[in-house]
Amino acid sequence: MIAVDKIAKRFGGLAVLGDVSFSVAAGEIVGLIGPNGAGKSTLFNILCGIIRADGGEITFEGRRIERLQPHRICRLGLTKTSQIVRVFAGMSVLENALVGALLHARTVSQARSEGRAALQRVGLAGSEELLASDLALVDRMRLELARALCTRPRLLLIDELMAGLNGPEVSTMLDLLRALRDEGITLIVIEHNMGALMRLCDRVLALDAGSIVAEGTPEAVSRDPRVVESYLGEKFARALNS
């Protein structure tokens, strides 16, 4: 699905990513963990084309994309939801989703019905006519997910979607993400909610200080000493193992 080869990025003198390489197969759900400042969101921004990497190659479904504009990458089937929630604040909830659907829909009314369906899926049915800026933060995150789904992604990058959700809400969100995978959408998920991540992911990549320090099943990565040291903390690891 996607192969990332030696991606590097510096901001000023600071190396944010140093030669990051990994690949994700079609149909996988891959978790991306790491402490704040590890470069997770920067990596996502590079994959989507919002930031250009200083070097390295990204191959998405056989096509090199590291120099493409974000809208081209999106059209190929790769987009993301943002950690800093980015909805179109001055538009209604339905219009937000509709804008995503316009990428493939031929008419506005077709886009509208696709948008409606996506809102239904993420649990925003009934809120269509609200102004997006009037939604609670959790709902704005859902709205962003709906808009991303409307662009019909084949690979979707999700940046911290569980923050602020309660237990049952996390479960339904996990069900939704699994359902998306079953429909053929490959997922890479940044998440701090380790419990959710372990239930969801086939594989986890751990990023620290701009490089991948561990890779494997969620269980294996959570026991990896480097991950424990840099991110999880001894205490949490003990709690998991007991």
Add this chain to the structure above:
Amino acid sequence: MAVLQALVNGTLVGGVYALITVGLTLIFGVLEIVNFAQGEFLMVGMYVAYFSYVALHLDPMLSAVLAFGVLFGIGAVLERWLVRRVLHGPEISQIFLTVGISIALQNAALAFFGSDFHSVHVPYQTASLSLGPIPISVPYLLAFAWGAAINLLLYVFLVRTDFGRAMRAVAVNAVAATLSGINVSRVRMIAFAIGAGLAGLAGAVILPYAYVYPTIGLQYVVIMFTIAVLGGLGNVNGAVIGSLIVGITQALSALFLPSALQNLVVFALFVAVLMIKPSGLLGRSHAH
């Protein structure tokens, strides 16, 4: 020879531009607002000096202080009642608030003072000194002196006084400034007032060699923006360098281009600089 003369003239004009522009730069630096009414503040300053001359026979070099005071007051009031309200508003409000103020001021001048051109008569109006073989116009030299003095004074104010430091702190990071106990609203108001006041002062200072009329601000406004952007909007020292660049560019281009096209070179320079470096020649980068 002609080149040398052009360099001297350009430097003089540049010094005056520095005076005209520094207020605009200060306002952008502290409030992050481009003040489209700055040219009209200059125009009001010119009228203050003109009427001081007519009524009191005050030399514009002296009434400059009065013009500063009047515009300082106007600036403070405008900031307190209007500008403050759009600081966190949409872009369109931030741009068109000061555009609206400029329209109102320009046409208030038209309604009250008429569209006639006015000028003052001072003894040194046509006088010139000679620096070796190069003549130097006295009114320009005086305006240049004011410009140099004001920029020096502003520099000392910003670097040496507590209030000046507070102003710089707000310019760098308003939130952090609030957290360290600075009254940000007050700082912004004073900065806007000083910025307006400096435009007024500049208006008075250029009166001995310029005519005053209601739309005079339009003559200067694009030049002012050019300078401010060349120097990096918000960068007070940069504005001085931008002014000299523009002054000298104008004077030099006058040597080989018809005078009608002088400003074309300046504006082309302006556009080119923004194309190469969107935050200005000496700009600090903004988080946008």
Add this chain to the structure above:
Amino acid sequence: MRIDTLWGRRALLAAGAIALLCVPLLHLSDYTMRIATMTCVYVVAAAGWTLIGGYANQITLGQATMFGIGAYVSTMLFVHFHLSPWIGGPLGAIAAALAAAAIGFLVFRLWGAYFALVTLALAEMVRILVEYAQPITGGPQGISVPFVRNSVWLLQFPEAKDYYEIAALLVILALALARGVQFSPLGYRLRAIRDDEVAAKLAGIDVFRTKMIAFMLGAVLSALAGTLYAQITGFVDPDSVLSITLSVQLALYAIIGGAQVWWGPLAGAALLVPLGQAMTGSGSAAGAGLAKIVYGLLLVAIVVIQPLGIAGFVKDIRFRRRKPAAPSQAVTP
């Protein structure tokens, strides 16, 4: 039910268009008809600003360039080559669209105030060049459109009021375009760009191309208005068609009416142009000054109180009505 309201709305719009065309049946005074005609010209020109400045929030302070190109191209073609404005006008519109493409190429990556400043500087450069090219353009003194004869083919009539029907038709065309854009995929993309450019890119929108289309369409409208202006006044000079003042004025009509809706320029210009003309009518500098003081104060008031303009008051009500307390629902996978 939806179809009904859709057809109802269409009927209403058609009725409005017909009413606009029927104004001369009221037998208003020549003076009033002249004002009505000029209002139409400015509605079209301001609609051009709305497409880029309002819909996409790319706040240009150089729309007069497009108006001026329309006015100058048709006039120069008429003066130098005796070409009818019916041909010169569209050629002017094409020229303006090309100018917009060139300007857009330079400025679209700039944000906010820098965008406004560069469009202002570029507009001044165009003005300087036109003033300099005196042999062809007439320079700072301007150029007259010689009156040949009363003729539809030459788009020349003795009185301003005789242009009314053509101006009204152009308004209908311009507003139909503005409305069409607003509810088309292009319109939604522009609104998305206005709200958040990065999010728009992530939703697959080609931001540069979308802005460019809007800018060029807007240029066409403003240029056509410029041609009509030149024919009506019979005279074109840089001060009246290429000035900063005109650029600001066009933006002002759109903003006061409501820059984000198709009927904003109509509301703004219909309110302000007659006001301005009435106050300027006395012919004195004071009268002209007073009218524009009102413009300035209105602009100040509107951006402080309601940046969405007159339309904002309507929109506010709409959203308030539509805002029930809607709890977030469970996810249905």
